[in-house]
Amino acid sequence: MPDTRPVVTRRAAEIGFAIFTAALGAVVIYGARDLDTGWSDTGPEAGYFPYRLGIIIFVASLVNLARAILRPGAPYPFLNVSAMKGLARFALPLIALIAATPVLGVYISAALYLFVTIAVVAREPLRRALSVAVLLPVALFVLFEFAFKTPLPKGPLGPLFGML
Amino acid sequence: MLDNVTQLFQGFSVALTFTHIALMFAGVMFGLVVGVMPGLGAPNGVSLLLPLTFAMEPVSAIILLTSMYWGALIGGSTTSILFNIPGEPSSVATTFDGYPMARSGHATRALTYAFMSSGFGALFGVVVVTLLAGAVTRFALLFSPVEYFAVFVLAFASFVAFGGSSPMKTIVSIGMGLAFATVGMDTISGSVRLTYDVQELVRGISFLIVVIGLFGLGELFETMQSPVTAKALTTKLDLRELFDAIRTWPRYWVSLLRSAFIGCWMGVAPGGPTAASFMSYGVAKRASRKPEEFGKGAPDGLVSAETADQAAGSSAMLPMLALGLPSSATAAVLLGGLMIWGITPGPTLFRDNPQFVWGLIASMYLSNVVAVIMALATVPLFARLMQVPFSINGPIIALICIIGAWTVAGAPFDLWLLLIFGVLGFLMKALDYPIAPLVLAMVLGDRTEDAFRQSMLLSGGDALVFFKTPLAASITGLALLFLMMPLVSMLRRRASAA
Numbered sequence: 001m002p003d004t005r006p007v008v009t010r011r012a013a014e015i016g017f018a019i020f021t022a023a024l025g026a027v028v029i030y031g032a033r034d035l036d037t038g039w040s041d042t043g044p045e046a047g048y049f050p051y052r053l054g055i056i057i058f059v060a061s062l063v064n065l066a067r068a069i070l071r072p073g074a075p076y077p078f079l080n081v082s083a084m085k086g087l088a089r090f091a092l093p094l095i096a097l098i099a100a101t102p103v104l105g106v107y108i109s110a111a112l113y114l115f116v117t118i119a120v121v122a123r124e125p126l127r128r129a130l131s132v133a134v135l136l137p138v139a140l141f142v143l144f145e146f147a148f149k150t151p152l153p154k155g156p157l158g159p160l161f162g163m164l
Numbered sequence: 165m166l167d168n169v170t171q172l173f174q175g176f177s178v179a180l181t182f183t184h185i186a187l188m189f190a191g192v193m194f195g196l197v198v199g200v201m202p203g204l205g206a207p208n209g210v211s212l213l214l215p216l217t218f219a220m221e222p223v224s225a226i227i228l229l230t231s232m233y234w235g236a237l238i239g240g241s242t243t244s245i246l247f248n249i250p251g252e253p254s255s256v257a258t259t260f261d262g263y264p265m266a267r268s269g270h271a272t273r274a275l276t277y278a279f280m281s282s283g284f285g286a287l288f289g290v291v292v293v294t295l296l297a298g299a300v301t302r303f304a305l306l307f308s309p310v311e312y313f314a315v316f317v318l319a320f321a322s323f324v325a326f327g328g329s330s331p332m333k334t335i336v337s338i339g340m341g342l343a344f345a346t347v348g349m350d351t352i353s354g355s356v357r358l359t360y361d362v363q364e365l366v367r368g369i370s371f372l373i374v375v376i377g378l379f380g381l382g383e384l385f386e387t388m389q390s391p392v393t394a395k396a397l398t399t400k401l402d403l404r405e406l407f408d409a410i411r412t413w414p415r416y417w418v419s420l421l422r423s424a425f426i427g428c429w430m431g432v433a434p435g436g437p438t439a440a441s442f443m444s445y446g447v448a449k450r451a452s453r454k455p456e457e458f459g460k461g462a463p464d465g466l467v468s469a470e471t472a473d474q475a476a477g478s479s480a481m482l483p484m485l486a487l488g489l490p491s492s493a494t495a496a497v498l499l500g501g502l503m504i505w506g507i508t509p510g511p512t513l514f515r516d517n518p519q520f521v522w523g524l525i526a527s528m529y530l531s532n533v534v535a536v537i538m539a540l541a542t543v544p545l546f547a548r549l550m551q552v553p554f555s556i557n558g559p560i561i562a563l564i565c566i567i568g569a570w571t572v573a574g575a576p577f578d579l580w581l582l583l584i585f586g587v588l589g590f591l592m593k594a595l596d597y598p599i600a601p602l603v604l605a606m607v608l609g610d611r612t613e614d615a616f617r618q619s620m621l622l623s624g625g626d627a628l629v630f631f632k633t634p635l636a637a638s639i640t641g642l643a644l645l646f647l648m649m650p651l652v653s654m655l656r657r658r659a660s661a662a
Contacts, residue, residue, distance in 0.1 A: 002390065017595050021336050028343045031358040043621035046353040049613045050346045057339035063332045078594065083389035090388035094381075094562055098583060101566065102576040110563055122555030132556065140567065148216045150571055 003085075006077030013078035014068035018061050025058030093117050105155025107137045168298050175522025178223060179530060184523075187228045188531040192538050195235020199251045200243050200546045202387055202554075203561040206236035206252060207493040207603065208379040211372045212568035214501050222505040223523045229501060230481070230524065231531040233494050234286060237437060237477045238539045239546070241278040241470055246271060246396045246547055254437035254477075257445040257469035264461035272402040275543060276409035277463055278470045281420060283536035285471035288424035289431060289478030290528045297514065297525070300486045304511035307487075309618035310629055314639035316612040319489055321646035323601040326439065331650035333597045341602035344369050345609020352617060364577040371500050371606045372572045375493070377582045378599050380565040382589020384558055391554040399547035401540070416467045419448055423468040427475025432483055436492030436600065437476040444472030478528055485509055485521055488611065493600040496607040 008016075032054055035047030079087075093116055100109035111133045119129030144150050154160075178184070198209030210229050217225035240252030245262035258278060265274035307315070324334045347358045348368030359365035423444040430440035448468035449458045458465045476492070483489040488509035490496040502509050507520065514521050569582040592599055605612075623629035631637040 013591075014595060017591055017597075021340065024340065024343075027360075028358065031360060035355060035357060039625060042352070043617045043625070046350045046355045046357055049616065050343060050358060053339055053343050053346070057336055057343065060332045060335040060339065064330075064336065067332075079389075086389045086391065087385060090385065090558065090562070093559070094566075095583065097563070097566060098579040101570065101579060106567060106570065110567075113563060114559060117559035118556050122553065124553070124556060128556075132560070136560065136563075144567075149219075150216060152567065152570065153574070 002083075003081035004077070005081045006079070007081060007084045008077065008079045010076060010078040011068060011072075015065060018065035018068055022058055022061035022065060025054050025056075025061055028054030028057060030054075089121050093121060102153065103155060105157055106152040107141055107157060108155055110137045110140065168294055171297075171518060171522045172294055172526055174518065175524075175526030178519055178523030179227065179527040184224060184227050184527060185530070187224055188231045188527060188534050189538070191228045191231025192235035192531060192535045193542075195232035195237075195535070196239035196242075196539060196542055196546065197549075198232065199236035199239025199241075199255075200550060201557065201561060202243075202249065202251065203380060203384040203558065204564070205379050205383065206233055206240075207375050207497050208383075208565070209236055210494055210497045210501075211375040212380075212564065214372060214497065214504070215568070215571040217501070218504065222502075222507050223520045225501065225505060226498070226520070226524050227527045227531070229498060230528065231534070233477060233498070234474070234528075234532050234535045235538070236494075237286075237474050238279060238282045238535045241282065242275065242539065242543060242546055243550060245274045245278060246398065246543075247550060249550075254441050254473045255469075256438070257441040258466060258473070260445065260459050260469070261462050261465035264459070265463070265466065266397050268461055270405065270461075271398045272405040273409040273463075274461075274466060275401070276406050276540070277413055277416075277466055279536045279539045280410065280413050281416075281423075281467045281470040282474040282539075283532055284420055285424050285427050285473065285475035286478045286532035286535075287529065288471075289428055289475040290525065290532070292428045292432075292479050293482045293525055293528070296482060297486065297521075300482055301511040301514045304486050306635060307511075309615040309622065310633070310636045311639060312487075313612065313615035313619050314630055314636050314643065315487065315489060316608055316615065318639055318643040318646070319491075319608070320601065320605065321643040322433065323598065323604070325646035325649040327598050327601065328439070329596050329598040333595075334601055337592070337597050337599070337602040338605045341605025342609045342612065344374065344602075345371075345606045346613065351610065352614070364575065367573070369581065369606075370572050370578065371497070371603065373569055373578050373581050374585050374606055375497055375603055376565050376569050377585025378589035378592070378603065379493070380568075381562065381582060381586025382593055382599075384562055384565075385586060385590035386593060387554065388558055391558060396547045396551060399544050399551075401543055406540070413467075416464060419464045419468045420471050422447065422451070423471035424475045427472035428479040430472070431476035431479030431491055433491065436480065436495075437473045438492075438600075440476035441469040441473040444468045474532075478532070481524070481528070485513060485524075486511055488608075490604060490607065493603045496600075496604045500607045 028050055032047040032051035036045035037047035037051040038045055093113055097109055097113040114136060115129050115133035118124050118132055119126055144152050198204040210232055213229060213232060217228060236252060237254060240250060240255035241258045243249045243251040244255040244258040245266050248259050248263040250256045250259055262274045262278060320338050324331045327334050347365055350357050356366055426444045427440045445465055445468050448464050449455050452464055480491045480495045483491055484495045484499050488499060490499045499509060566579060569578050572578060589599060619629055630640040
């Protein structure tokens with residue numbers, strides 16, 4: 001049974017995101033202030049456009065924030081416990097994949113990622129997980145190295161292919 | 165107009181080579197996969213393939229990518245009809261009547277009507293592009309930076325007015341897109357902007373990373389909250405019903421023509437396929453003598469949604485090529501591609517590079533026919549593919565997104581950026597912040613700012629320059645009117661409530 005207890009309510013999520021976009025607007029304003037936000041002989045300076053954009057984002061976000069606070073939030077949750085678990089099961093291996101790719105290269109990290117997500121996270125049969133984790137990286141290798149001629153990083157496998 | 169037809173025949177000589185026909189088939193096939201699988205929408209699919217075209221001839225590259233777009237638009241309806249899951253946002257309206265039709269045992273009929281209507285809409289759109297190309301480019305030649313800036317503002321304003329999301333949320337989306345576009349080197353002054361001393365940001369934020377993150381990972385996050393594996397109603401085609409459907413399909417000619425017009429209108433003016441299919445469905449329901457059958461498997465509803473969807477997709481190529489103005493997220497990605505291949509969109513493109521423009525237009529006639537045939541032929545294949553548990557399909561799609569992001573610049577930093585935009589896309593979608601305007605703003609950002617700065621330079625800093633010529637004044641006026649519309653309708657609601 002899915003666990004439908006809320007982790008975050010819709011109202012809290014709306015408020016949080018409006019604060020985030022307002023902060024983003026403020027960061028843009030701050031960044032533009034480092035540049036010249038006025039005029040020169042060649043028209044508006046580099047900071048002119050971003051500065052005004054920052055203000056627009058900031059003000060519009062404040063309106064969204066006010067609305068989110070004033071309006072009674074919808075009763076349904078934005079994220080419930082089981083959705084949160086589903087997200088974590090997907091996001092954590094993905095973060096590991098991103099961290100591993102520059103170090104181990106695309107093919108090794110892809111094989112590990114597929115094996116972990118299919119065999120460990122999704123609890124599919126081992127044979128199925130192994131076949132996807134081996135065949136897909138091999139197919140990608142053939143596709144990228146030969147068909148697309150776009151070499152991808154190979155990590156520790158690199159020297160091996162250098163000899164081919 | 166006759167001139168256009170001559171040009172079109174020259175275009176066919178470009179499009180009808182062995183390589184280009186092979187690219188059309190490959191593109192449509194990729195597109196069908198992308199259209200069927202959740203997490204791999206048309207904008208995301210085109211972004212994933214785009215880095216691989218950097219070394220190709222521009223005309224070959226655009227034929228491959230547009231064929232993929234047609235495949236994705238048409239493939240989205242397969243899952244809508246068989247699974248009640250729209251593979252593409254633009255096929256949501258297809259589920260309304262397509263799925264009930266399939267559930268009552270007429271899956272083959274529904275699929276055939278959908279694909280034939282898609283094909284009709286697409287071809288209608290291409291004919292419109294062919295006939296209007298000359299006139300639109302002549303019109304576009306009148307544009308100075310002042311009019312260009314006004315047109316860009318108009319495009320953004322129409323999202324605020326007609327996008328369907330909260331106007332203030334749409335404005336935040338557009339603002340974020342424009343702000344992301346300013347990150348990095350400023351082409352006019354040469355100064356580095358909004359990098360906050362992060363070295364990796366100096367080369368700017370690639371719109372490809374943004375699109376793959378927002379549309380690809382974002383949608384995966386959404387689906388992965390509760391991954392369910394869909395059950396297909398059927399994975400087989402009934403040949404007798406197929407031929408019977410082809411025979412009876414022309415009966416819906418009124419809906420077909422009306423929807424094709426609506427689609428082309430929404431394709432040329434910013435709106436895009438999703439808005440077009442909803443609008444066309446709504447109009448069909450209102451025009452119908454039996455509106456109560458809509459939503460229960462009315463062929464008119466299915467035909468109307470599909471025709472407008474594809475007509476909008478193909479006619480969107482006209483403003484994209486002639487004005488550099490995309491009317492949908494996918495057209496925005498294609499436009500970004502043009503600029504990467506070193507092709508400047510605009511009226512001069514038709515004069516300086518007719519091979520490219522007419523080669524593309526000619527290819528659209530062929531690739532859409534290819535798309536209809538291949539969509540029918542691959543129904544059994546994709547119906548099975550969809551039945552692979554999503555806990556397996558999901559990670560595979562995520563992996564493809566990561567590799568796609570890597571091929572953009574080969575930078576580890578981009579992968580983290582991809583993750584950030586994935587989370588952003590998930591949150592935006594869940595909280596009803598529209599994503600397409602952000603992508604549009606990002607692709608148009610530099611040109612919007614350039615047009616603004618050039619206009620200011622021309623006028624010596626007088627903002628009234630946007631009202632100086634009749635053309636600029638009418639475009640700016642229309643944009644302001646669009647921006648006011650949500651405010652007016654809000655006040656009217658208040659007044660009627662009081």
